[in-house]
Amino acid sequence: MELPWVEKYRPKSLREIVGNNQIIAEMKKWAMEWDKGNIQKPLILVGKPGCGKTTAAKALANDMHWGVIELNASDVRNEENIKRIAMVGAVNETFTDEGEFISSKRGGRKLIIFDEADNLYEGKDDRGGKKAIVETIKVSKxxxxxxxxxxxxIVSGTWGAKLRSMCKVLKFRALTNAQMIKILSRICKAEGIVCDRAVLDMIAGKADGDLRAAINDLQAVAQGKKVVKITDVKSIGLRDEKSEIYSATMVTLRTEHFKHAKEIMRNLDETPDFVMLWLEENLPLEYQELDDLVRGYEYISKADVYLGRVMKRQQYALWGYAMDMLAGVSVAKKEKYKKHPFRYNFPTWLRNMSKSKEARNRRESVSAKVGRIYHTSPGKVKENILPHFRVLYDLNPELRALYTYVLHFDRDEIEYLTKKDAEKILKDAQKIGEEIEKRGEGGSS
Ligand SMILES: Nc1ncnc2c1ncn2[C@@H]1O[C@H](COP(=O)(O)OP(=O)(O)OP(=O)(O)O)[C@@H](O)[C@H]1O
Ligand SMILES: [Mg+2]
Structure with a gap:
């Protein structure tokens, strides 16, 4: 399987980053001060998706020959992680990812990156992510x-306000169409592809400053071609029944042979997250037995866990395992179904691969919320709880309304959990909320 182009062409050095020159210069200056031994305020990088924030942070570390500790919203809820980082900072020494000790005098500085810092819940108890970050900042060197x-x-709430005063903000601008086209052309050249200017214009226009989306779209239209014409663009996100992914979904859901599903998955020229969304969307159309459904979702959740590691640690070798887990959906059913759905759905909100990040975000935010009632980490929720939770949520209207109210699920999150009418669920949740509040008032008077 080919590396996604967004990864293949991710700048390794700040010099390769297009746009936001002033901000890049400030980051560089900040890092130089660190290397002179002057402790600096942490930076907050904000800006629209796909404008290069994560890339810039990693490129900076690379340019400075610093190591990187990267944490996202779900890691921050894991106490072990926080302790480890706090310790690394407190002693002003550092460890490699394998746990090998490096003295900072030997240049062993580590950049700690908290990504998705706007996805943190404050938390009523000590488990709030922002608090953990504030405390890490206080002790870290x-x-x-x-x-x-x-x-x-990021800066909302009590702990958010602390973050605001402790950090320096740098606001990234979304890339202009001209800047995006420059990068897309560069990629075409590197791939040996001749692409109509009109195609690049169209892709850039559609991406609205999100370079990740633009690069993914380019890869989608240019797949297997040496010449890309404007007529090819119509194919972005509009794959139909004849597409490979469609038949792979069908085979996986219908066959009883793991080997068969596995072979199809392994030969599929798609990334696991894309395949996962297809299976997730269509699993309930095919599997009618509850047990089968739960088991099916379990396989998908396991694939998601592997995928998380692939993304975080860039271990592309694990892609194969993620695909195997997805193939496992085939054997989640006790027996073959005789009745099949009329057709499978293209995930409606997934019009192209670039949106798969959005889907991941929903899974993350739902898991974080569910984790609050089960008192466990979003990672554990995804692995063990979510498959059951989802079926329960889908089946039981009272629980559905109650959970929606208690966990403040929004429309996106509801649509992630069930195909049932989100509007109605929100109304039911509101009704239950009002009842509970009324009861609460009655009790206290
Ligand atoms: N300024 C840039 N110059 C060159 N390439 C870029 C730039 N910005 C983004 N890219 C490309 O787009 C991809 C996505 O960028 P990145 O992951 O840094 O976005 P982000 O700002 O962190 O987005 P998000 O908020 O969604 O995490 C990168 O892998 C890289 O290929
Ligand atoms: Mg990012």
Whole structure:
């Protein structure tokens, strides 16, 4: 399987980053001060998706020959992680990812990156992610960068306000169409592809400053071609029944032979996250037995866990395992179904691969919320709880309304959990909320 182009062409050095020159220069200056031994305020990088925040942070570390500790919203809820980082900072020494000790005098500085910092819940108890970050900042003697799309979510609340006063904000601008086209052209050249200018214009226009989306779209239209014409663009996200992914979904859901599903998955020229979304969407159309459904979702959740590791640690060798887990959905059913759905759905909100990040975000936010009632980490939720939770949520209207109210599920999250009418669920949740509040008032008077 080919590396996604967004990874293949991710700049390794700040010099390769296009746009936001002033901000890049500031980051560089900040890092130089660190290397002179002057402790600096942590940075908060904010800006729209796909404008290069994560890339810039990692490129900076690379340029400075610093190591990187990267944490996202779900890691921050894991106490062990926090302790480990706090310790690394407190002693001003550092460890490699394998746990090998490096003295900072030997240049062993580590950049701590808190990505998705706008996805943190404050938390009523000590488990709040922001509090953990504030405390890490207080003891750490290592450079720290927080990243997020929405500045106000990062600095909201008590602990958010502390973050605001402790950090320096750098606002990234979304790339202009001209800048995006420059990068897309560069990629075409590197891939030996001749692409109509009109195609690049169209892709850039559609991406609205999100370079990740633009690069993914380019890869989708250029797949297997040496010449790309404007007529090819119509194919972005509009694959139909004849597509490979469609038949792979069908085979996996219908066959009883793991080997068969596995072979199809392994030969599929798609990334596991894309395949996962297809299976997730269509599993309930095919599997009618509850047990089968739960087991099916379990396989998908396991694939998701592997995939998380692939993304975080860039271990592309694990892609195969993720695919095997997805193939496992085939044997989640006790026996073959005789009745099949009329057709499978293209995940409606997944019009192209670039949106798969959005789907991951929903899974993350739902898991984080569910984790609060089960008192466990989103990672554990995804692995063990979510498959059951989902079926329960889908089947039981009272629980559905109650959970929606208690966990403040929004429309996106509801649509992630069930195909049932989100509007109605929100109304039911509101009704239950009002009842509970009324009861609460009655009790206290
Ligand atoms: N300024 C840039 N110059 C060159 N390539 C870029 C730039 N910005 C983004 N890219 C490309 O787009 C991809 C996505 O960028 P990145 O992951 O840094 O976005 P982000 O700002 O962190 O987005 P998000 O908020 O969604 O995490 C990168 O892998 C890289 O290929
Ligand atoms: Mg990012």
């Amino acid at each position: 290592q450079p720290i960068i927080l990243i997020g799309n929405d500045y106000y979510s």
